[in-house]
Amino acid sequence: MLKPRLSGWQRTSVIVLLSAGLLAACSEEPEQKPQGMKIPVNVVTVEPTSTEVTVNLPGRVEAIKDAQIRARVNGIVTDIKFEQGGVVEQGQSLFTIDPAPYQAVLDGAKAQLLQAQADAKSARLLAQRYARLVKDNAVSRQEYDNAQAAAAQAEAAIAAAKAAVQSAQIDLGYTEVVSPIDGRIGKSYVTEGALVSATQATQLALVQQLDEVYVDITRSTSEVMQLRKALESGMLEQAPDGSAKVEVMLEDGTLYPESGKLLFSGVTVDPATGQVSLRAVFPNKDEILLPGMYVRVKLGQGVDRKALLVPQQAVQRSPDGSSTLMLVKDGKVAATPVTVGPLLDNKWLITDGLSAGDVVIVAGFQKIRPGAPVQPIPWNPDQPAGAAAGQQANGAAKATPKEGGGPSGTPGESSK
Incomplete structure (x- = not known):
């Protein structure tokens, strides 16, 4: 196949275009690589602090007193005398169980006592004669x-009759169910007309004292051993009075306004969980802490006179769970494993x-x-993470103009 030939003017146009392309390529500046440029990072210098x-x-929150109101006699509930969810006082009447059968038993016991006393009088007179x-x-x-x-037996019969009267009086008293403690009562588990049983100990209501509450805490044995070693080695110093400060963090993240008192530290280990139980008591006059509530407890351990603290975001976590800090040594980054x-x-x-x-990178x-x-x-x-480093980097970029260009890196007059 014959190739077409270019005419003279076509060859001239091609040569001109190639020359222009070569000149343009020669006029372009090679891209500068930021070799040796230092990357700005935010850092803190670690200093020992007494902490x-x-x-x-x-x-978990537990009530100081938790009284389950249960039936102690059999019968029909005839009256409920409290407002559910209200505050009740010790001795306040809560329920009435039909007292008629027990009143009848009491009357019969009193009659038997009178008969025993009459028989005893006759026996004493006969013995004297x-x-x-x-x-x-x-x-x-x-x-x-x-x-x-016979006179002695009559005296014993009187004692038995008196005991029967007393027992009947007690059963009659149980028909009036009263609160054993001061506190707040919950819902009623029965209604009027319900049959309750002393044999099954039917629960009627629940009264809880909430002006103070317990907070039960669990801690692993490994943490307890670490604390003991730190105190024995002098790494930590115990408070002068030997007390431990206890604070509660609520579910919404706020700190409970009242601090508590640690009552005891468990002396036995739960074999199922391998943890030790602790108990603290907190004032709760506003009833913010409620029984059954789960909370976070901030428990004081001691004072570290030479504590080394770093911001939370400075610690890098690896997949295996180990922790690393990035330090600046001789102007370069050095990774250091830490505990x-x-x-x-x-x-x-x-x-x-x-x-x-x-010097720790943050x-x-x-x-x-x-x-x-x-x-x-x-x-x-107070500045967002990385903001200072980013501003410093932007400033450095703006302050480094390209050759033949203006301060912002734009082409100079040769590009016009």
């Missing part, structure tokens, strides 16, 4: 002894792997790696 060490533990006659041998000694025994203690006011307590004076992790050169910038806690 009260606390630990957050799960807890036989005591005079036996001296004159008017009656036999056996008859006298029988009279004395992390409790979280105190949004700061991690570092127990191992960190020294006083170390923000700007996206563009760094171990060994990368960085430009440390003091971290401002």
Whole structure:
């Protein structure tokens, strides 16, 4: 196949276009690579601080007193005398169980007591008469002894009758169900006309004292052993009075306004969970803490005079659960494994792997790696994470113009 030939003017146009392309390529500046540029990062310098060490533990609220109101006699409920959910006082009448059968039993016991007292009077008189006659041998000694025994049996019958009366009075008193404690009563589990049983101990209501409440706490044995070692080694100092400060964090994240008192630390370990039980008591006059509520308990451990704290976001977590800090050493990034203690006011307590004076990177992790050169910038806690580093980086970029261009990196007159 024959190839078409270009005419003279076509060859001239091609040569001109190629020359223009070569000139344009020669006029372009090669892209500058930011070799050796330092990446700005936010840092803090770690200094030892005297800090009260606390630990957050799960807890559950329990009532100081929890009285289950149950039936102690059989019968029909005839009256309910309280407002459900209201406050009741000790001795206040709550329920009435039909007292008629028990009143009848009491009346019968009283009648038996009167009969026993009458029989005893006759037996005593007979014994006294036989005591005079036996001296004159008017009656036999056996008859006298029988009279004395009959008088003693009559006295015993009186005692039994009195006990029966007392028992009947107690049963009659149980028909009026009263509150055994001061507190707040819940709902009524029965209504008027319900049959209740003493044998089955039918529950009628529940009264709970809420002006003070218990908070039951559990803690693992490993944490208890670590605390003991820290106190024995002097790493932690116990409070002068030996008391432990206890605070409660509510479900919405707010701190309960009243602090509590630790009553005891468990001396036995639950074999099912491997945990030790602790109990604290809190004032609860406003009844904010309710029985059954789950809370977070902030328990004081002691005082660390040389605590090393870093912001929470400075700690990097690996998939295996280990913790790492990024430090600045000789102007470069160095990754250091650390042991992390409790979280105190949004700061991690570092127990191992960190020294006083170390420079810790807090923000700007996206563009760094171990060994990368960085430009440390003091971290401002009130500024969003990475904001200072980002502003510094933008400022550096704007202050570095390209060759042949203006201050913003735009082409100069040659591009016009």
